[in-house]
Amino acid sequence: MSRISGPTVRRLSxxxxxxxxxxxxxxxxxSSQMLADREGITSAQVRKDLSSFGSFGRRGxxxxxxxxRTEIRTILGLDRRWTVAVVGAGHxxxxxxxxxxxxxxxxxxxxxxxxxxSRVGQVIDGRTVRPVSEIAGSEGWDMGVIAxxxxxxxxxxxxxxxxxxxGILNFAPRKLKVPEWVALRTVDMTMExxxxxxxxxxxxxGKRRRERT
Amino acid sequence: MSRISGPTVRRLSxxxxxxxxxxxxxxxxxSSQMLADREGITSAQVRKDLSSFGSFGRRGxxxxxxxxRTEIRTILGLDRRWTVAVVGAGHxxxxxxxxxxxxxxxxxxxxxxxxxxSRVGQVIDGRTVRPVSEIAGSEGWDMGVIAxxxxxxxxxxxxxxxxxxxGILNFAPRKLKVPEWVALRTVDMTMExxxxxxxxxxxxxGKRRRERT
Numbered sequence: 001m002s003r004i005s006g007p008t009v010r011r012l013s014x015x016x017x018x019x020x021x022x023x024x025x026x027x028x029x030x031s032s033q034m035l036a037d038r039e040g041i042t043s044a045q046v047r048k049d050l051s052s053f054g055s056f057g058r059r060g061x062x063x064x065x066x067x068x069r070t071e072i073r074t075i076l077g078l079d080r081r082w083t084v085a086v087v088g089a090g091h092x093x094x095x096x097x098x099x100x101x102x103x104x105x106x107x108x109x110x111x112x113x114x115x116x117x118s119r120v121g122q123v124i125d126g127r128t129v130r131p132v133s134e135i136a137g138s139e140g141w142d143m144g145v146i147a148x149x150x151x152x153x154x155x156x157x158x159x160x161x162x163x164x165x166x167g168i169l170n171f172a173p174r175k176l177k178v179p180e181w182v183a184l185r186t187v188d189m190t191m192e193x194x195x196x197x198x199x200x201x202x203x204x205x206g207k208r209r210r211e212r213t
Numbered sequence: 214m215s216r217i218s219g220p221t222v223r224r225l226s227x228x229x230x231x232x233x234x235x236x237x238x239x240x241x242x243x244s245s246q247m248l249a250d251r252e253g254i255t256s257a258q259v260r261k262d263l264s265s266f267g268s269f270g271r272r273g274x275x276x277x278x279x280x281x282r283t284e285i286r287t288i289l290g291l292d293r294r295w296t297v298a299v300v301g302a303g304h305x306x307x308x309x310x311x312x313x314x315x316x317x318x319x320x321x322x323x324x325x326x327x328x329x330x331s332r333v334g335q336v337i338d339g340r341t342v343r344p345v346s347e348i349a350g351s352e353g354w355d356m357g358v359i360a361x362x363x364x365x366x367x368x369x370x371x372x373x374x375x376x377x378x379x380g381i382l383n384f385a386p387r388k389l390k391v392p393e394w395v396a397l398r399t400v401d402m403t404m405e406x407x408x409x410x411x412x413x414x415x416x417x418x419g420k421r422r423r424e425r426t
Contacts, residue, residue, distance in 0.1 A: 010404060013407045076414070082406075082409075082410055092305075102402075107406045183412035187400060187402075190318055193295075193318070197290035197380075200355060200356075
């Protein structure tokens with residue numbers, strides 16, 4: 001399997017969701033057209049994506065749903081469970097703790113940290129908030145989430161890296177430095193708004209288009 | 214100016230942040246190398262991005278910071294103010310209301326809605342929560358944010374479109390349908406986790422790389 005690009009990974013996530021939906025509808029086969037329609041992309045793009053990891057549909061029949069789900073699950077690393085530590089028990093951290101969808105997909109939030117004395121010791125959705133000083137020298141996790149104010153983000157990042165986290169999801173609007181062996185993803189809300197203001201600033205005719213993640 | 218791709222828009226947002234930083238450091242000129250280093254991309258990519266809207270640096274001097282900031286601000290639509298309605302006053306909605314960075318960039322959250330009786334009438338960071346039934350026939354906004362549970366998302370989406378919102382930022386993990394003239398962006402937290410689990414599932418040598426948004 002050749003290297004898969006970021007946008008392709010996102011489309012695989014989308015396909016995986018659609019496959020779950022159509023499986024619930026009692027289907028056994030799915031066409032590239034069906035996968036395409038629900039995503040707003042072309043069926044040629046779907047076939048290209050799926051062929052890149054060696055999955056080929058049969059003309060007139062499509063792809064077997066069960067087989068394709070298993071393949072994509074493995075590629076996305078969803079055939080195992082991942083431990084996650086969340087740092088920052090404010091609004092964003094609490095939103096992550098409250099959402100049960102992560103656990104369903106294999107992501108177990110097993111630790112929560114905060115620097116505020118008032119939050120330490122609180123129990124949020126079954127997890128007790130621990131002081132950030134405990135991150136270093138802790139049990140270690142697969143992934144860490146940074147949901148702190150921006151001024152604390154790099155320190156938390158360093159502490160998580162020291163705790164041998166291999167992946168970091170960052171919600172603080174700051175570019176963080178991580179070693180090469182740590183995967184970093186950033187969710188920047190302001191950037192999302194700017195992407196919209198850009199779209200709304202374009203001349204109207206035929207220029208504005210739906211998102212095609 | 215030719216059509217600018219989604220990834221390019223994100224890089225423009227990044228450049229805009231770096232330009233704000235280096236301006237604070239008292240500089241007047243910035244090199245493509247400096248913009249590249251702070252973003253972890255190549256200087257060739259920076260020059261390509263900036264030349265695509267007609268901004269050319271001078272060899273050995275770089276780009277004039279003030280001029281470049283003004284240009285990017287205009288392209289991103291940040292030379293005006295945008296009104297935003299947030300639907301859903303839970304964790305995510307509250308996080309957006311609490312963050313002052315949006316206002317600084319020109320995004321004014323002027324209305325908040327929720328379907329829960331217990332939340333309607335509450336004042337969150339200066340805004341009174343109104344019932345979702347008031348979205349239809351309301352004053353209208355440039356953008357709407359959907360921060361509701363997934364089951365409510367499409368109804369809210371329809372109501373926002375009816376209220377002539379032209380851009381929607383969706384935090385509900387569901388693909389929404391919007392008319393062609395509405396720009397839609399989706400922040401899917403599970404997909405961000407899946408992007409990490411994909412990265413962590415790749416063979417180690419030379420395969421794992423930092424994000425290059």
